[in-house]
Amino acid sequence: MALLEIEAVSKAFGSLKAVDDVSFSVGAGEIFGIAGPNGSGKSTLFNIVTGIPFGPDRGRVRLDGTEIQARTGDAIARLGLARTFQRETSFDGLTVFENALIGAGFGKPGRPARVIREAAAEALDVVGLPDGAFGRLAGELSVYERKCLMLATAVAMQPRVLLLDEPASSLTKPEIEASIGLIRRIAARGVTIVLIEHVLTFLMTLSQHLLVLNNGRVLAAGAPEAVIADPRVVEAYLGTRRARP
Numbered sequence: 001m002a003l004l005e006i007e008a009v010s011k012a013f014g015s016l017k018a019v020d021d022v023s024f025s026v027g028a029g030e031i032f033g034i035a036g037p038n039g040s041g042k043s044t045l046f047n048i049v050t051g052i053p054f055g056p057d058r059g060r061v062r063l064d065g066t067e068i069q070a071r072t073g074d075a076i077a078r079l080g081l082a083r084t085f086q087r088e089t090s091f092d093g094l095t096v097f098e099n100a101l102i103g104a105g106f107g108k109p110g111r112p113a114r115v116i117r118e119a120a121a122e123a124l125d126v127v128g129l130p131d132g133a134f135g136r137l138a139g140e141l142s143v144y145e146r147k148c149l150m151l152a153t154a155v156a157m158q159p160r161v162l163l164l165d166e167p168a169s170s171l172t173k174p175e176i177e178a179s180i181g182l183i184r185r186i187a188a189r190g191v192t193i194v195l196i197e198h199v200l201t202f203l204m205t206l207s208q209h210l211l212v213l214n215n216g217r218v219l220a221a222g223a224p225e226a227v228i229a230d231p232r233v234v235e236a237y238l239g240t241r242r243a244r245p
């Protein structure tokens, strides 16, 4: 059975169908990639799956068989679904370690403080933020470090499924390479990953399955090589069917 099942979900803003009848499922242990031009509904899809800040107008979302589409974002997170945001998001006035502690302690009442501290330190280690950075204020980090911290805070929640919204955006080439390594490291810990990215090479390197959205609808889905060779995908990305030179 799929760990995450999305069944015919839709979300409209007025007359705009931002996500329109989208279905797919993600197996345990997979890295599942989602691509699509700007405005195609990728982030809205993550919003309605996680309930942050809103659920779908229609459709069902199941996490390990449990329907979650009508639950609040915090309840969904407690069930084991964590996410990052397209823009670096952290508690800027708190330290790196305090940010990770919030993730590690979230939704786990009664968890001993020592266990929470260990989970926070381990998550920071996974993303490569060294002990020397633990006392720095989140607001003073570089863009790459902030992305790593947001990722660590989500990893510290020890989710079953982690949704990453454009982790490679605004990064340099070496930083993108480093991100690929750390996403692989997180996946190797048994976390199922759904990855939105505009950079297709990044998705191609990491994903076992690829889905392309366009105007809120699924344009193509399947094995990554087949999906990017699909003429409709080429057209959506390049705007025209061009012959190869």
Ligand SMILES: Nc1ncnc2c1ncn2[C@@H]1O[C@H](COP(=O)(O)OP(=O)(O)O)[C@@H](O)[C@H]1O
Pocket (backbone or CB within 6 Å): 013, 016, 018, 036, 037, 038, 039, 040, 041, 042, 043, 044, 045
């Ligand atoms: N909260 C919102 N209110 C109104 N329109 C929105 C809102 N969020 C997204 N949209 C619109 O929905 C469409 C899809 O946006 P989004 O999901 O952010 O696309 P992507 O992440 O693929 O770039 C866009 O046209 C966007 O302007």
Ligand SMILES: [Mg+2]
Pocket (backbone or CB within 6 Å): 042, 043, 044, 086
């Ligand atoms: Mg987006």
